[in-house]
Amino acid sequence: MKTAYTNTHDEYAVLREACGLLDYSGIGLVRVSGSGATDFLGQVATRGVEFLLEGQSMTALLLRADGTLLSEVLVHCHAGHYLVEIWPAQASEATEHLLARGAAAPDTTVQDVSADHDVLAVEGPASFRIAQKYLPFPVASMGYRSFVTVDRDGQPLTVSRTGVTGEYGYKFFAPAGAGQALRDEFTALGAVECGKDAVDVCRMEVRFASVEHEAADGRATAFDLGLQWMIEPGKEPAGAAEQPRRPVCWVGAEQMTDRPARGTALTASDAAVGVVTHAVFSPRLNRVIGTAQVDAAVAASGQEFAVADSGVALRTISAPFLTATSLDVPLD
The missing domain is CATH 3.30.1360.120 (Probable tRNA modification gtpase trme; domain 1)
Known part of the structure; x- marks a missing residue:
């Protein structure tokens, strides 16, 4: 493509x-x-x-x-x-x-x-x-x-x-x-x-997980991307649910003009709490948005973190980021 x-x-x-x-x-x-x-x-x-x-x-x-x-x-x-x-x-x-x-x-x-x-x-x-x-x-x-x-x-x-x-x-x-x-x-x-x-x-905005980006290192599990719902009972790989970090979605502050690269560290009170896994710029939201892996104790909506190399803030939110236009367009 x-x-x-x-x-x-x-x-x-x-x-x-x-x-x-x-x-x-x-x-x-x-x-x-x-x-x-x-x-x-x-x-x-x-x-x-x-x-x-x-x-x-x-x-x-x-x-x-x-x-x-x-x-x-x-x-x-x-x-x-x-x-x-x-x-x-x-x-x-x-x-x-x-x-x-x-x-x-x-x-x-x-x-x-x-x-x-x-x-x-x-x-x-x-x-x-x-x-x-x-x-x-x-x-x-x-x-x-x-x-x-x-x-x-x-x-x-x-x-x-x-x-x-x-x-x-x-x-x-x-x-x-x-x-x-x-x-x-x-x-x-x-x-x-x-x-x-x-x-x-578009995929990010409606939270369709991107294996291409979020599992780019080849070490990610379905749980790392929040795709465990696609695994039937009895087919879970051993230990997959015991990962110390969890996936979250986030929106960057208005001051965030550059997309943080995959692997960029996130901090809370100067303590490392996770890493960015993927980021895009959303024209409709006029914000940088993305996904991250963060410590299980802070993996929740409404958390504020800082991007380690710039100090710019981001806030975790519940997905999807926006509602698709087609939901308001009748099929006729």
């Missing part, structure tokens, strides 16, 4: 106010089939898929052998197989992980099918109007995390409602080579190309 096509501020405005076009180049797609596919996914992911119906998708996590967080994935239930979708930043390692585990799984075929698809998405309050042009039913009847495969010029096109910004969002899985024509259609309908930096800001 490109970082930006124009600039992050303008692309952010498109995603929050109109319709952005996202190119998921580099996305990981792994096809899991066979009579053992359901059991296999139940073993390698933190949530079972046995109750997933055809046309539905669900999120889960992949963990390394030591319990650290490898990737968040989206599992789509198709007729006769599952399609595991992996965010581009984790696609290489997570795909290798699934292929290695699948090689020893009975009655299961695990295939990397990333090269077989072009994947694009439209995101934003107006994105549903574009999605409607490809659906044979009212877009309002399409539930979140559902998908349908339609015929487009004699080729299959899968449309999935799986937004990642808090706004309306629809992803399109086209056969490899068909993406450019689809992109041209979207732009002709008013979609504007947006990069991953603008998406990252």
Whole structure:
């Protein structure tokens, strides 16, 4: 995915106010089939898929052998197989992980099918109007995390409602080579190309955890990112809940003009209490906002800390940081 096509501020405005076009180049797609596919996914992911119906998708996590967080994935239930979708930043390692585990799984075929698809998405309050042009039913009847495969010029096109910004969002899985024509259609309908930096800001604002940034060192657990709710009982890695620090969200003071880097220390009364894990500038809030890991004793909303290298204050808050525009836009 490109970082930006124009600039992050303008692309952010498109995603929050109109319709952005996202190119998921580099996305990981792994096809899991066979009579053992359901059991296999139940073993390698933190949530079972046995109750997933055809046309539905669900999120889960992949963990390394030591319990650290490898990737968040989206599992789509198709007729006769599952399609595991992996965010581009984790696609290489997570795909290798699934292929290695699948090689020893009975009655299961695990295939990397990333090269077989072009994947694009439209995101934003107006994105549903574009999605409607490809659906044979009212877009309002399409539930979140559902998908349908339609015929487009004699080729299959899968449309999935799986937004990642808090706004309306629809992803399109086209056969490899068909993406450019689809992109041209979207732009002709008013979609504007947006990069991953603008998406990252939107994700932070509605508190969708960013594995790419918050688990960048490869040592973070699901508990470190507040994603333990995605682990079914009995699948928790040993000791994961005993971490001495907890994740919090924060808003910087007006004087904070620069984003503190990952790992920047936070203090309270000159005592070190944690570190920044990710920070972005929110145009709508006109503030630097972010996440941090802090000592369990002070991991609560309303706490004030100082950034160690500047002394600028920040305050912890409850997520999300703001309400998405689409919540006030009816699907009609």
